[in-house]
Amino acid sequence: MERTHFNGTLTKENIGQDVVLVGWVSKWRNLGSLLFIDLRDRSGIIQVVVRRASENNDPSFQAPECPDVRNEYVVQVFGKVEAKAVENKALKTGAIEVVASKVVLINKAQTTPLIIDDETDALEDVRLKYRYLDLRRPVMQERLITRAKIVKAFHEYLDENGFLEIETPLLTLSTPGGARDFLVPSRVHPGHFYALPQSPQIFKQLFMIGGLERYYQIARCFRDEDLRADRQPDFTQVDIEMSFLDQDQVLTLMEGALAKVFKTVKGIDLKLPLRRLEYLEAVNRYGSDKPDTRYGFELQDVHPLFTESAFEAFKTASSIKAVVVPGIAKATSRKVLDELNLIARKYHLKGVTPLKVEGGVLTGSFTKFLSEKETQGLFKALSLKEDDLVILAGGSDNTDVCFALGAIRIYFAKSLNLIKPNTFDLLWVVHFPLFEINDAGKLVSAHHQFTRPCQEDLPLLDSDPIKVFAQAFDIVINGYEAGGGSMRIYDHDVQYKIFEVLGMSEEDIKKQFGFFIDAFNYGTPPHGGLAFGLDRLAMILSGTDNIRDVIAFPKNLASVCPLTKAPGTVEPKQTEELSIAITKMEKDS
Ligand code: ASP
Numbered sequence: 340m341e342r343t344h345f346n347g348t349l350t351k352e353n354i355g356q357d358v359v360l361v362g363w364v365s366k367w368r369n370l371g372s373l374l375f376i377d378l379r380d381r382s383g384i385i386q387v388v389v390r391r392a393s394e395n396n397d398p399s400f401q402a403p404e405c406p407d408v409r410n411e412y413v414v415q416v417f418g419k420v421e422a423k424a425v426e427n428k429a430l431k432t433g434a435i436e437v438v439a440s441k442v443v444l445i446n447k448a449q450t451t452p453l454i455i456d457d458e459t460d461a462l463e464d465v466r467l468k469y470r471y472l473d474l475r476r477p478v479m480q481e482r483l484i485t486r487a488k489i490v491k492a493f494h495e496y497l498d499e500n501g502f503l504e505i506e507t508p509l510l511t512l513s514t515p516g517g518a519r520d521f522l523v524p525s526r527v528h529p530g531h532f533y534a535l536p537q538s539p540q541i542f543k544q545l546f547m548i549g550g551l552e553r554y555y556q557i558a559r560c561f562r563d564e565d566l567r568a569d570r571q572p573d574f575t576q577v578d579i580e581m582s583f584l585d586q587d588q589v590l591t592l593m594e595g596a597l598a599k600v601f602k603t604v605k606g607i608d609l610k611l612p613l614r615r616l617e618y619l620e621a622v623n624r625y626g627s628d629k630p631d632t633r634y635g636f637e638l639q640d641v642h643p644l645f646t647e648s649a650f651e652a653f654k655t656a657s658s659i660k661a662v663v664v665p666g667i668a669k670a671t672s673r674k675v676l677d678e679l680n681l682i683a684r685k686y687h688l689k690g691v692t693p694l695k696v697e698g699g700v701l702t703g704s705f706t707k708f709l710s711e712k713e714t715q716g717l718f719k720a721l722s723l724k725e726d727d728l729v730i731l732a733g734g735s736d737n738t739d740v741c742f743a744l745g746a747i748r749i750y751f752a753k754s755l756n757l758i759k760p761n762t763f764d765l766l767w768v769v770h771f772p773l774f775e776i777n778d779a780g781k782l783v784s785a786h787h788q789f790t791r792p793c794q795e796d797l798p799l800l801d802s803d804p805i806k807v808f809a810q811a812f813d814i815v816i817n818g819y820e821a822g823g824g825s826m827r828i829y830d831h832d833v834q835y836k837i838f839e840v841l842g843m844s845e846e847d848i849k850k851q852f853g854f855f856i857d858a859f860n861y862g863t864p865p866h867g868g869l870a871f872g873l874d875r876l877a878m879i880l881s882g883t884d885n886i887r888d889v890i891a892f893p894k895n896l897a898s899v900c901p902l903t904k905a906p907g908t909v910e911p912k913q914t915e916e917l918s919i920a921i922t923k924m925e926k927d928s
Contacts, residue, residue, distance in 0.1 A: 340361060340415065340445075341359045341415070342359055342360065342361050342415075343357075343358045343359045343360070344358050344359075344360060345380055345381070345382035345383075346360055346362055346378055346379065346380045346382055346383055346384060346385040346432070347380070347381075347382030347383020347384065347385070347431060347432060348382050348383070349385055349420060349432050349435060349437075350432070350434075350435070351422065351434050351435060353420040353435065354420050354421060354422055354435060355419070355420065355421075356419065356420050357417075357418070357419050358416075358417075358418060358419070358420055358437060359415065359416070359417050360378055360380075360385065360387070360415070360416045360418075360437065361380065361413070361414070361415045361416070361445070362378040362379050362380035362413070362414070363378070363379045363380070363411050363412070363413055363414075363448075363455075363475065364376055364377070364378065364379075364408045364409065364410055364411060364412045364414060365377040365378065365379040365384055365410070365455065365456075366410065367408050367409070367410070371391070371392075372390070372391050372392035373388060373389070373390060373391065374388070374389040374391060374405065374408075375387070375388055375389075376388075376389070376408060376414070376416075376439075376442070378414070378416060378437075379475075379477075381480055383430075383431050383432060383477070384430060384431075384432065384477075385430075385432045385435070385436070385437055386423070386427070386430070386432070386433075386436040386437070387416050387418065387436065387437045387438075387439050387442070388436050388437070388438050388439065389402075389403055389405045389439045389442060390402070390403070390438065390439075391403075391405075403439050403440050403441050403442065404441045404442065404443075405439065405441070405442040406442065406443075406444040408442070408444070409447070409448065409450075410448070410450070410451065410455070411448035411451055411455065411472075411475075412444060412445075412446065412447055412448055413444075413445040413446040413448070414442055414443060414444055414445055415442070415443040415445055416437060416439050416441075416442050416443075417439065417440050417441040417442075417443075418437040418438050418439040418440050418441075419437065419438050419440070420435050420436075420437055421435065421436060421437070421438050422434065422435055423435055423436050451469070451472050452465060452468075452469055452472070453465055453466060453469060453472055453473065455472060455475045455476055456476060456477075457476060457477055457478040459473075459476060461473075463887070463895065464895055464901050467887070467892075467893065467895055467900070467901040467902060468901040468902055469902075470891070470892055470902050474891070479888070481881070482877065482881040482883065482888055482889050483889070483891060485604055485877055485880050485881045485889070486873070486877040486881075486889055488603055488604045489600050489604055489873065489876055489877055489880065490557060490577075490873070491603070492596075492599045492600040492602075492603040492604065493555070493557075493577050493596060493599075493600065493871075495599065496595065496596045496599040496600075497553075497555045497579070497596065500553070500592065500595075501552075501553050502553040502554060502555045502579065502581070503551060503553060503554055503555070504554075504555055504556055504557075505546065505551070505554055505556060506556060507536065507539040507542035507543065507556065507558070508536070508542070509535060509536065509559070510523060510533035510535070511533060511534055511535075511536050511542075512533070512534060512851075513532060513533075513534035514534070514541070514851050514852070515847075515851060517537050517562070517787060518537055518562035518563060518564045519562070519563035519564065520534035520535065520537065520561075520562075520563060521534065521535040521561045521562075521563050521572070522534055522535075523535060524917040524918075524919055525917075526916050526917050529917075529918035530918060535561035536558075536560060536561065537560055537561060537562050538558065538560045538576060538578060538870060539556060539558050539560075539578050540787060540789065541789075541855055543556075543578060543579075543580040543868060544580065544789060544827055544855075544866065545855070545858060546580060547580055547581075547582045547827075547863070547864055547866040548858045548859070548861065548862075548863050548864070550864075552581065552582045552583070552864075553580075553581045553582070554579070554580045554581075554868075555577065555578060555579045555580075556577075556578045557575060557576075557577060557578075557873065558575065558576050558577075558578040558870070559573060559574075559575055560573070560574055560575070560576055561573050562574075566894070566896050566897075566898055569819070569875065569878070569884075569886045570886070571874065571886060571887070571890060571893055571894060572894055572898055573894075574872070574873075574874050574890075575872075575873040575874055576822075576870035576871060576872060576873060577822075577870065577871040577873055577876075578868075578870045579593070579824075579868045579869055579870065579871075580866060580867070580868030581866060581867065581868055582864040582865065582866040583864055583865060583866075584867065585826070585865075586769075586810050586812065586826050586867065589824075589826070589867050589868070589869070590612075590613075590615070590767055590769075590812060591611075591612065593814070593869060594609070594611055594612060594613045594765075594767075594814075595611070596871075597609060597613075597765065597814070598611055600876070600880075601763070601880075604880050605763075605880060607763065609765065613765050613766055613767055613814075614632075614765075614766040614767070615766070615767045615769050616630070616766055616767065616768050616769070617768075617769060617770045618768055618769065618770050618771045618772065618808075619770070621768050622737075622738060622741045622742070622745075623638060623640070623660075623737075623741060624637050624638055625637065625638065625745055625748065626638050626660075626662075626741040626742055626743070626744045626745020626746065626747075626748055627741075627742065627745040627748075627749075627818070628768055628771070628813070628820075629768065629813065629815040629818055629819060629820045630745070630766075630768075630815065630818065631749070631752070631758070631764055631815075631817055631818030632764050632766065633752075633757075633758060633759070633762060633764045633817070634748075634752045634757045634758065636662050636663070636664055636748045636751060636752070637662075637748075638660045638661070638662055638741060638744050638745070638748070639660065639661045639662070639663070639720065639721060640659075640660055640661075641659050641660065641661045641716075641717065641720055641721070641731065642656070642657075642658060642659040642660075642733075644659075644713050644716040644717065644720065645659050645713065645733070647710075648708065648713070649708045649709075649710070650705070650708040652689070652733060653708075653733050655735075656733035656734055656735060656740075657734075657735050657736075657737065658733065658734060658735075658736070658737035658740040658741075659731060659732070659733035659740070660731075660732055660733075660740050660741060660744050661717075661720075661721055661729055661730065661731050661732075661744075662729075662730045662744050662747055662748055662751075663721050663723065663727050663728070663729050663730075664727070664728045664730070664751050664755075665724065665726070665727050665728075666726050666727070667726065667728050667751075667755070668695035668696055668697060668726045668727055668728045669695075669697065669726055671693075671695070671728050675754075676691075676693050678750070679691050679693070679730060679747055679750070682743060682746045682747055682750060683732060683743040683747070685743070685746070686739045686740075686742045686743035686746070687734070687736070687739050688732055688733075688734050688739060688740065688743050691730050691731065691732045691743070691744075691747065692705045692730070692731040692732070692733075693705070693728065693729065693730055693731075694706065694717070694728075694729040694731065695726075695727070695728055695729070696723050696724060696725055696726060696727040696729070697725075697726070698725075699725065701714055701717065701718075701723075701729075705731070717729065730744065730747055732744050732747075749818065758817075760882055761882060762817075763816060763817060763879075764815075764816065764817050764818075765814065765815070765816050766814075766815050767812050767813070767814055767815070768812065768813045768815055769811075769812045770793070770808050770809075770810075770811075771785055771786065771808065771809050771811040771812075771813075772785050772805070772807070772808055772809065773785060773786075773790060773792050773793075773796075773804070773807040773808060773809035773811075774804055774805055774807065774840075775805075776805070781842070782804060782805065782840065782841060782842065783841065784837075784841065785809065785811070786809060786811045786823065786825050787825075788834075788837055788838065788841060789825075789827045789828055789834070790809045790810070790811050790825040790826075790827065790828070791809065791810045791825060791826040791827055791828045791829075791833075791867070792807050792808070792809055792810070792828075792833070792837075793807070793808045793809065793810060796808050797833070800836055800837075800840055801840075804840050809825060810825055810826035810867070811823070811824070811825035811826075812824060812825065812869070814869075814871070816875075816876075816879050817879055819875055819878075819879055820872070820875070821871060821872055821875050821876055821879060822869055822870055822871035822872055822875075822876075823869060823870065824867065824868050824869020824870060825867060825868075825869070826865070826866075826867035827866050827867055827868070829859065829863040829864065829865050829866060830859070830863075831856055831859035831860055831863075834856050834859060835848065835856060838852065838856075874886050874889055874890055877889035908924075908927070
C-alpha cells in the first residue's frame with residue numbers, strides 16, 4: 340500500500356511536499372465546504388483538510404474525491420503539506436496540515452464501544468474485552484512502546500556484556516516452595532502432570548553448572564496466586580544468571596543494565612553506584628523492605644522513653660516507633676486517625692497513638708498517660724515543632740510495628756501529594772533474612788531454597804535458622820520491588836541441609852530435587868543472578884500504577900481474560916483423553 344510518511348513525523352520541513360498517508364479517522368468535523376479529519380497512525384495524528392468548495396468561487400474548482408468518513412474508518416490520503424494559519428498547540432504536528440487531493444476508503448468501522456483517546460471513561464473490563472480498540476489509544480501505544488524499548492535496552496546491554504539468551508522449558512516438573520503451580524496434565528502419561536515454570540530458576544542454575552557462564556532470557560513465568568493490583572498469573576521477567584562473580588560484582592553489572600534502560604527509555608542518567616541499604620535498616624528507618632525514599636517521615640525509635648510508661652501496652656512493648664508529619668496537626672481529622680488505626684490493624688497492632696503539637700504542648704487523649712519526662716523526651720528526641728502530627732506505634736514484634744508505620748508513611752506521602760511524577764528513586768536492599776515463618780507457622784525460604792546463606796551464619800542453620808541472613812538482594816524503584824535475586828548455594832551438602840531445615844524428608848528431596856543436587860557433584864561454579872520484573876519496570880517507567888496497562892492482553896482481577904473469556908470449559912472428550920474427572924464445576928456467568 341502506498342504510503343510516503345508516518346503521520347506523526349511530519350513537520351514544517353515537509354511543507355510543500357506531496358504525501359500519501361494512511362491511518363484511522365480519529366476525529367472528523369464537517370463544516371460543509373470543509374471537512375477536517377484527524378488522521379491517526381502509530382506515530383501520531385495529523386490534520387487533513389478536504390476542501391469541498393472553492394474559496395474564491397473559482398468555476399474550475401473540482402472537489403477532491405472523498406468518501407463519507409466516520410470515526411475509526413481506515414483511509415488513505417493523497418495530499419500536500421501546508422502551514423496552518425493558526426497553530427494547534429495540542430498536537431505535535433499542529434503547525435501543519437495536509438490538504439487532500441484524494442481520500443480513499445480502505446475499510447469501514449462500526450461505532451466503537453469505547454472512546455479511542457487518551458482519556459476514556461470505559462470500565463476496565465470493557466477496555467479488556469475490546470483490547471484491540473483500547474490498544475489504539477495513543478497512551479496505550481506509548482506504554483507498549485516503552486515496554487519494547489526496555490526489552491531492547493536489556494538485549495543490547497546483556498549482549499554487550501557476554502550474556503547468551505537461551506530458552507528453558509515451559510512444560511516442566513512441579514516443585515514445592517514459592518507459589519502454587521499451574522499444572523498441565525500429560526495425555527501420554529495418565530495421572531502425571533507438567534507444571535508451568537514459576538521462573539526458570541533451576542534451569543538457569545543448571546546452565547551455570549553446564550558452563551555457559553552468563554545467561555539471560557525474557558522469560559514468561561506462571562504463578563497461581565490470588566491477584567493483586569500489581570500481579571498477573573502469567574508475567575514476564577528479565578531472568579539473568581552468571582558465574583564466578585561475587586555479590587558486589589553482580590550488583591554493579593546489573594545496575595549498569597538499569598542505567599542503560601533509564602537512559603534509552605527516559606533519557607535519564609542514573610547516578611551509579613546505586614545506594615545499597617541493608618534489610619534491617621530499611622525496615623527500621625522506612626518500615627518497608629522496599630522503601631520509597633523520595634520523601635521523609637522516617638521512623639524514629641522512642642522505645643527507651645517508655646520503659647516506665649503508665650500505659651501498660653507501651654511499658655511491656657518490645658518496640659515503640661514514631662513517625663512525625665510536620666504542619667498537619669490542626670488539619671488532621673478524626674476520620675484520618677481512624678484510617679491510620681485500620682492500617683495498623685493490618686499489621687496485627689491494636690491501633691496507633693496520635694499526638695499533636697498545638698500551642699506549644701502535646702495534645703491528644705494519650706497525653707493522660709504521659710509523664711513530664713516522657714513529654715520532654717518526645718519533644719527532644721523528635722525535634723517537635725508547632726503543628727506536628729506524631730504517630731506512635733508499639734508492640735511485641737518490631738517488624739509489625741515498623742511495617743505499620745511504613746504503611747502510614749506511604750499514606751501521608753500520597754494524601755499530601757508528596758510524590759512528584761516522573762521522578763525515580765532506585766536502591767538495592769541487601770542482606771535479607773534467609774527464612775521467614777509463613778501464616779501457617781512453618782519455616783519457609785524468604786527468597787527461594789537455592790539462596791546462599793551468609794558464610795558467617797552457617798553454624799546457625801542447625802541451632803537458630805530464623806537468625807540466618809542471606810546473600811540476597813532486591814532492586815527497589817519508587818517503593819516497588821522491581822526485581823530480586825541472590826547468590827546461590829553451590830555446595831552439595833549446604834543445599835541438602837537447606838532442604839532438610841525446610842522440613843523435607845530424604846525421599847522428598849530425592850524425588851523433587853534429586854536431579855538438581857546430583858548436578859552439584861560434578862563441579863559447580865560459584866554463581867548468582869536475579870530477575871527483573873519486566874511488567875513492573877514497564878509500569879514504573881510508564882508512570883502508571885496498574886500493571887495491566889503495560890501488558891497487551893492481561894487477565895482481570897478475577898484471573899479471567901475478558902477478551903477470550905479464558906479460562907473456559909473443554910469438551911468431555913478432551914478431559915477423557917487426559918484421564919481427568921471434573922469433580923466441581925463453576926457455572927459460566
Ligand atoms: N527466580 C527468582 C524469582 O523469580 C529470581 C532469582 O533469584 O533469580 O524471584
